[in-house]
Amino acid sequence: MTDEQPSGAEKAFGDFAPALVDLTDEVLFGQVWERPELAKRDRSLITVASLLTSGSTEQLVFHLARAKENGVTEAELIEAITHLAFYAGWPKAMSAMAVAKHVFRDQ
Structure with missing residues (x-):
């Protein structure tokens, strides 16, 4: 133990x-x-993108915080989510942005 x-x-x-x-x-x-x-920063961006595109928003809470720990800024994460709206779909991006707002502002 x-x-x-x-x-x-x-x-x-x-x-x-x-x-x-x-x-x-x-x-x-x-x-x-x-x-x-791959750097952990890059792995975090890839993971956030993958979770957004799959609609796995419940996992985003942990991985958005981990991305910040790995050196990705809030502004970069918000921009990545905005960018992905055009590739993954608006509803998925809006859901992910709601999670990001909670993680970055409400906690």
């Missing part, structure tokens, strides 16, 4: 879906996000 705080996945699903938690923590964030071929 380590002294580390439980991950978000562990908090959400640790006793319900431990295999998913392990894959999330060890493979996705432990291996994929750590690959040197």
Whole structure:
């Protein structure tokens, strides 16, 4: 047992879906996000774009905050969402912008 705080996945699903938690923590964030071929900043922009285009707004809360931690500015994220409105669809962009407003202004 380590002294580390439980991950978000562990908090959400640790006793319900431990295999998913392990894959999330060890493979996705432990291996994929750590690959040197892309900077974490770039991975964050790609992830936000992917979540927006798929309509996965509930995951945007975490990933917009993570993008800021990885050096993407709020202005850049707002511009990315605005840009994606023309490629992913207006409703998806409006939903994503509502999440961004909540993450950047209301928390």
